[in-house]
Amino acid sequence: MNDHRYQRLAETLTGFSTSLKKGDRVLIDAFDIPEEMTLALIRAARDRGAIPTVALHSGRIAREVTLGATEKDLAAHARVELQRMKNMDAYIAVRGSHNIFETSDVPAERIRAVMKAMKPVLDWRVKKTRWVVLRWPTAAMAQQAMMSTEAFEDFYFRVCTMDYARMQPGMKALCALMDKTDRVRITGPDTELEFSIKGIGSVPCGGLRNIPDGEVFSCPVKTSVEGMLSYNAPTVYQGVAFDNIRLV
Template structure:
């Protein structure tokens, strides 16, 4: 097993979710290597927490939405919500062999599925300790115009770092953005100015998304 899987899993259960003994943790894995899911199960147990695993496949997920009817989504909502309410934490590992897998799904089908299942998402975000990770795939490397190996190395360098070291700098930038009235960006062929007055700033240091490290305005 790639040793970086263990480092990444440790980051997810410590810095990102701070799992405690006895906490029920749902591991939601989409098209990721079996070894990574195994590493995360073991990391959850090392914290004394209790792992539960759901494996998904993007092609099967697409087919479920493509032919899905109201009753299917409503029934899914019922048992998904019951399970989510039993969880203390949620960690998603999201990969995709084809980033455009759902590109030809009818918009109405997507909207219906998202609308009906939204209560599960809302509960998870508001009531659990959660973190979502994007897994590096050949299709993502292709979009970045990188080799698969180089892209994976780039990914693990970003995801296995000590995110706590970023907090002081991010906090300072967050404070500066909250206090700023206007931002100006100048460079060759670039001359932009926009207002930040009255707009909130949020620092993201790897607690909910991996990779991370942004300070955004909202």
């Protein structure tokens, strides 16, 4: 299937997000996404003179590896992955899922073991490469958003391929406001939270690392947080569903 949205998204990821240029080595991590999108990324990278390396991943296979891998297995795998990452200038990951609960029966300690083994790879990628990561729109995501699959896909591709450069002036203004702010108050249903962000600073995110993007983030001074916070939207993390979370 020749979907023009794939090409446009690939151009955004290889251009604005990672600024690929001639001779750049880029690792394309494709997790359960259509082959056509992976092909679009390869072609877009080559059009910019970059050298693409592709890794294809499956959620079911990853589950099986995680369930049975020993500490020695994980260490060996991490060494291979780290060596490959050290040879890359850029990294693009597009992560889909045929079943968002694929890892729901994987013991938490197994997932922690994988994350611990792979941390050096993650650290190298974050600190040493130009990287961007995004989710792939699926029927499961549309269902969570209570939208039709087609409507959700259209919405998702629009926000993923928007002109992020035009967002920069507004983000700078918000950064300036946050940088001079001391107290923050958040109110809502079952939510009354106050904290300080004085001296923390702010970081604008305009399409360079995560897509879709557009946030300006900071964090509270640890000892300043008071009140309660409620989350009214369900979410799934590592195959586990969370809903009606309330922090006091």
